Amino acid sequence: MSAHPPLFEVRDLRVAFGRNGFYSEAVRGVSLQVDHGEVLGIVGESGSGKSVGMLAALGLQPEGARVTGSVKFKGRELVGLPRRELRALRGARIAMIFQDPLSSLNPVMTVGAQIAEAVRLHNPDLSKRAALDRAKDLLALVTIPQPDRRLQQYPHEFSGGMRQRVMIAMAVANDPDLLIADEPTTALDVTVQAQIMEVLADLQARLKLGLILITHDLGVLAGHADRVAVVYAGQVVEQAGVDDLFARPGHPYTRGLIASIPDMTVEKDRLFSIDGTPPALGRLPEGCPFNPRCVVAQDICRRETPPVRHLPDHSAACHFAFSAPESAA
């Protein structure tokens, strides 16, 4: 594209949790890239390491986690950056929203105070009054009616969807370049989910946000992401443009995920689901980590770790990527 470094570039990120000197990796060498104004979807089951990886990228990993690899924001290395400098980026240039908007908001602070805090943390010279005015504008931006009155209310006085709007307002308070949304609609009703996605998509376009959308629901990404990274057992197993991914999934796991999206136009008795569960931390099977659940697994899959196979703008880590017979899925 240009000589500019990408907005956000993750190279071989590894996050390990240790106990008694033994470390198990929850994130095992993830590489990703998001450009200015681009929407990257990260999809995977719970426990696949998608959230932990993104938290670690911002220095928010749980206590005792070991983070290695490289995370660059506008060319600047974040891994190993002093805490003070990371803090200056968090909430200002890089913002984050989480799954459960009720537990993500402080129950004893008014919504206005929480948004104003986000503003003032990065604009210490701003008066409280001005920060609250800004908070009001932000509430209006995420289409919350009566922002004046709402500012003085507490999170428990908001509905789930409204709370997530508050989280979004807080996240974009300082006009960030990158927004990481970790399962932003998972805890919400289906109808509300669509509204929140609309708010997110609208803001993303208007503020030209780089957006990382973490979800376990590939269906959410279909209409919203530019590119998708599929994560399994702490690794990216497939990465492609969203249309390409749906048209030509290279990894059996991706095919399984696509097949398990409910399709309202076809009448089916049962929804497809991938058998089995993802491997537990530190208990990876030999060969391809997905082989015990894979419907097309061969001997080689149980022996050798698959290489990453490439098509133009499309990669998949499967021995039979782009060549295997279409599975039953």
Place this chain on the structure above:
Amino acid sequence: MTRYILRRLIAMPFLVLGIVTLAFLLTSVTKGDPLTAIVSDRQMNNPEIVAAAKAKWGLDRSLPERYVIYVGNLLTGDMGTSFITRRPVAQDVLYRLPATMELVMAAMVVGATIGISLGVLAAYFRNTVIDHAARVFALFGSSIPVFWLGLALLYVFSVQWGVLPGPGRLDARATPPPLVTGFMTIDTLLAGNLRLFLDAVWHLILPAFVLGWAVAGTISRLVRANMLEILSREFILTARAKGAGEFRVVIRHALRNTMVPTLTVIGYSFAYLLTGAVLTETIFSWPGMGSYAVDAARGLDFPAIIGVTIVGGVVFLVTNLLTDIAYVVANPRVRLG
């Protein structure tokens, strides 16, 4: 909110009447004969003097009669006359209550400050030396008896090292300031005597610490447990993701969320402090309600005993009300109509 407070205030007189009745009944069923407190042993054999004493103190009347008279007098602020001091009980109590309140409040400040700080530090630095040290400190505070601790600290700090003063509210040679509020620290300031004020504060340190330590232990363990729970909540992650520093995360976000249970414990430990004050006051020659109560009980001074009980009960009621109000203020999720 105002309606809630109003409702609680309306209930107050009835609760006070309950306390009065209980105090009166409990005192009248005690075995001791109050006459022994009024009439000397030698004159006990003189029926005329005994009868005169009985008539004077109203002991010749029936219990219900005495009760009605007592409650009637109470409404005018008359709590009877002390057998021992021969002064009105109300006057005695009015003089002594501020001394106790000063001590208890100082102890509360000491206990809450130490307790909350230790609890926060212990939770943030969990399973480190700081955490263990805080736990040991808390354990000592809640297991060492107040009277032993008081004597030990007096011996070490006052007798041995001489860094802190001995018993009393002021230096024995000092002239106390004119009595206005009864709070020595306030009265010395009102008198404009800074040296005397510092002396009063100086004298408060040991008894307040002795009394506050036990409460500090309880508070620190509670704060630690609550902080641990709160620090693992998601909104703490949100605060960090906003770019908040650790100090702000801990104080503004976490500690504020632990204030609700902490306030409750602080409020309710008032009762403990009032009880503990009895022993502390005795050791530190503190002219408060505690030592007054001890003297009254020893001398079977019925009017004084009842008076102390009623005042203690009312103080407890008021602190409970204040605690509940603080609870509502600190917790926006509680809605009261």
